Amino acid sequence: MSExxxxxxxxxxxxxxxxxxxxxxxxxxxxxxxxxxxxxEDLLIAVPDTIxxxxxxxxxxxxxxxTSASWTLTPADFVNSYHLAEKLxxxxxxxxxxxxxxxxxxxxxxxxxxxxxxPVDLAVPCYDLPPHAGLVxxxxxxxxxxxxxxxxxxxxxxxxxxxxxxxxxRLAGAAQRFSALKQGERLVWPSNEATVAGFTINEFNxxxxxLPQPAEPDINAILALVTGSLFADIDAKAAFWQRARQxxxxxxxxxxxxxxxxxxxxxxxxxxFRLAYTNLQExxxxxxxxxxxxxxxRLSAMSAAAFRIPDSLWARIVYDFLLAYRxxxxxxxxxxxxxxxxxxxxxxxxxxxxxxxxxxxSHIETVAAAxxxxxxxxVARWRWPDRFNP
Amino acid sequence: xxxxxxxxxxxNPSQAxxxxxxxxxTIWGHxxxxxxxxxxxxxxxxxxLLPGILALLAALAVFTLIGMAVSAILRHVLSWAKFDDRxxxxxxxxxxxxxxxxxxxxxxxxxxxxxxxxxIGVSAFDTSYATGAPLPISLLPYLTHAVGxxxxxxxxxxxxxxxxxxxxxxxxxxxxxxxxxxSLGIKWLVLVLTAAMVLDHLQIGGNVVELAFGILFGGxxxxxxxxxxxxxxxxxxxxxxxxxERSGERGIPPAAAPTxxxxxxxxxx
Numbered sequence: 001m002s003e004x005x006x007x008x009x010x011x012x013x014x015x016x017x018x019x020x021x022x023x024x025x026x027x028x029x030x031x032x033x034x035x036x037x038x039x040x041e042d043l044l045i046a047v048p049d050t051i052x053x054x055x056x057x058x059x060x061x062x063x064x065x066x067t068s069a070s071w072t073l074t075p076a077d078f079v080n081s082y083h084l085a086e087k088l089x090x091x092x093x094x095x096x097x098x099x100x101x102x103x104x105x106x107x108x109x110x111x112x113x114x115x116x117x118x119p120v121d122l123a124v125p126c127y128d129l130p131p132h133a134g135l136v137x138x139x140x141x142x143x144x145x146x147x148x149x150x151x152x153x154x155x156x157x158x159x160x161x162x163x164x165x166x167x168x169x170r171l172a173g174a175a176q177r178f179s180a181l182k183q184g185e186r187l188v189w190p191s192n193e194a195t196v197a198g199f200t201i202n203e204f205n206x207x208x209x210x211l212p213q214p215a216e217p218d219i220n221a222i223l224a225l226v227t228g229s230l231f232a233d234i235d236a237k238a239a240f241w242q243r244a245r246q247x248x249x250x251x252x253x254x255x256x257x258x259x260x261x262x263x264x265x266x267x268x269x270x271x272x273f274r275l276a277y278t279n280l281q282e283x284x285x286x287x288x289x290x291x292x293x294x295x296x297x298r299l300s301a302m303s304a305a306a307f308r309i310p311d312s313l314w315a316r317i318v319y320d321f322l323l324a325y326r327x328x329x330x331x332x333x334x335x336x337x338x339x340x341x342x343x344x345x346x347x348x349x350x351x352x353x354x355x356x357x358x359x360x361x362s363h364i365e366t367v368a369a370a371x372x373x374x375x376x377x378x379v380a381r382w383r384w385p386d387r388f389n390p
Numbered sequence: 391x392x393x394x395x396x397x398x399x400x401x402n403p404s405q406a407x408x409x410x411x412x413x414x415x416t417i418w419g420h421x422x423x424x425x426x427x428x429x430x431x432x433x434x435x436x437x438x439l440l441p442g443i444l445a446l447l448a449a450l451a452v453f454t455l456i457g458m459a460v461s462a463i464l465r466h467v468l469s470w471a472k473f474d475d476r477x478x479x480x481x482x483x484x485x486x487x488x489x490x491x492x493x494x495x496x497x498x499x500x501x502x503x504x505x506x507x508x509x510i511g512v513s514a515f516d517t518s519y520a521t522g523a524p525l526p527i528s529l530l531p532y533l534t535h536a537v538g539x540x541x542x543x544x545x546x547x548x549x550x551x552x553x554x555x556x557x558x559x560x561x562x563x564x565x566x567x568x569x570x571x572x573s574l575g576i577k578w579l580v581l582v583l584t585a586a587m588v589l590d591h592l593q594i595g596g597n598v599v600e601l602a603f604g605i606l607f608g609g610x611x612x613x614x615x616x617x618x619x620x621x622x623x624x625x626x627x628x629x630x631x632x633x634x635e636r637s638g639e640r641g642i643p644p645a646a647a648p649t650x651x652x653x654x655x656x657x658x659x
Contacts, residue, residue, distance in 0.1 A: 071659065129657075130657075132655075132656045132657060133656075133657035134657065134658075134659065135656065135657070135658045135659075136658050136659055137659070211657065211659065213657065213659060214659060219658055220563045222658075222659065223658070226659075264656065268565075271565065272562075272563075272565055275562055275565060275567065275569070276562045276563075278570075279558060279561075279562050279569050279570050280558070280559065280562055283555065283558075283559070330555070331552065331555070333556075334555050334556065334559055337559035337560065337563060338559055340563050341562065341563065347656070347658075
């Protein structure tokens with residue numbers, strides 16, 4: 001970590017905002033938004049040391065070590081944030097990821113207020129996204145996190161976070177473990193860490209936001225990375241989530257913008273699923289029980305208009321893949337690759353359901369409820385994988 | 391029968407002149423001697439090897455028993471010391487084996503003992519072989535080659551299965567209609583390569599194997615190329631045309647994964 005030049009005059013007074021690596025124009029927009037949202041003396045802003053600290057004289061800026069730009073928060077971001085906050089004596093941290101200039105000032109203030117004025121250790125934003133955005137999150141990340149960790153977090157992989165100092169320390173510790181194990185690509189799951197540590201989490205509606213997209217256009221690789229990382233985190237925290245927990249309270253309804261995305265052509269996704277059904281049955285049969293295979297057979301024969309994956313079937317499929325990941329039934333790379341066509345099938349089904357008039361958020365909540373209901377199956381097979389095979 | 395043969399072969403001194411340096415022993419006598427000597431050599435060899443074989447079996451049996459005992463003791467001691475709980479509590483990485491660590495340690499100790507017994511037994515057999523009568527064929531080196539060939543075969547089969555699955559999943563996710571065919575082709579390429587290596591390792595076939603391997607390997611590659619390049623050309627051209635049209639109409643860059651047609655692009659993340 002590089003030395004901090006020009007330490008601020010007033011230290012330990014409050015909020016440290018850490019902006020992660022992002023393109024220069026995005027950084028400028030983020031700084032402008034911060035200047036519009038807060039009084040300059042109320043916060044310190046840490047930016048990658050590629051820009052001069054005196055470029056924005058109205059703001060108190062300190063440099064932070066440059067990390068490689070990523071579409072999500074990296075372990076290095078958490079480590080740097082904590083070290084910087086400790087050095088500057090900050091009470092709380094807001095980490096803002098790429099494209100954070102698209103956040104509303106009210107959303108930024110909500111995060112800052114939560115982390116400074118309420119006993120919250122982890123303030124997680126809830127974004128108003130278009131219905132066709134954040135689909136991996138809606139299909140896998142949110143339902144799994146909610147069911148297993150009983151956390152009311154709609155975006156477990158949020159790119160903006162409010163952290164108390166002890167939460168930042170916890171996340172930095174987790175990130176350093178990955179670095180020590182040379183697993184720099186692993187993602188840190190803040191809500192899971194907070195739940196295991198017994199810290200307070202709250203979610204705040206921050207309005208619309210442009211989510212950064214992976215630079216790599218191959219969704220197969222990114223999906224495998226994200227899902228694999230979550231599966232590994234769940235595996236590592238198995239002793240925690242196997243204990244029975246109170247179900248999370250119902251989430252408040254999101255003020256969802258009207259869909260302007262138009263009709264979606266689901267044919268390519270269905271083609272991908274049907275092609276996989278004819279070719280990957282041998283691999284799926286190693287992972288999925290006969291009931292799920294029968295369900296997939298029925299799905300493969302459905303017409304595009306009638307294509308619907310039952311929520312319980314989707315929950316069971318994800319749980320069985322999670323179990324196979326844990327048991328190493330097949331190579332983990334192969335396993336996550338075999339999940340991709342099934343994810344496309346879920347997306348096609350989701351679009352069909354929302355096109356028929358169901359609110360997207362309502363369907364996602366129903367899916368998450370199916371994961372909650374099927375959790376005993378996962379726990380039973382996790383503990384006794386050989387004894388319980390319906 | 392043998393007597394008749396000997397009588398038939400016995401030469402009449404009145405019909406043919408006696409060679410000056412041939413003794414009176416019959417051919418049957420020579421054959422009988424040769425057979426006796428051969429039998430004697432083989433029996434001597436077996437008798438010489440028998441202690442080695444017995445030593446191998448005895449060492450294996452004794453060390454298997456020792457392994458079972460060590461494994462049971464370790465299992466009890468580690469369970470008593472709550473080894474699994476301690477390891478889980480002190481663990482810093484995310485290594486989570488499906489079998490409890492105690493069981494893993496017990497099994498590892500058992501198989502280590504068996505392996506030790508095997509090494510000692512083979513060593514004893516080797517010593518016996520070295521001091522015994524020479525074998526008509528080099529048995530032990532061939533045995534070593536055979537073990538190496540078995541390992542090659544196992545490794546080749548595993549690699550073939552791994553690559554076949556990798557290609558199958560990758561091709562399906564890239565929406566290639568001939569994914570299964572491609573996967574099978576890769577699998578057989580590796581299997582043919584493995585078979586050739588195994589036969590070469592066993593020194594069976596010589597040049598014939600190399601020639602056959604070259605023909606088979608080249609044939610499979612040519613078949614794959616023809617099938618993909620010519621047999622599926624309509625499919626490929628249709629696929630490419632469709633893809634280009636979709637990309638041109640909606641401004642979506644071509645990607646390996648199926649990118650659905652939307653008025654506004656879908657964002658998976």
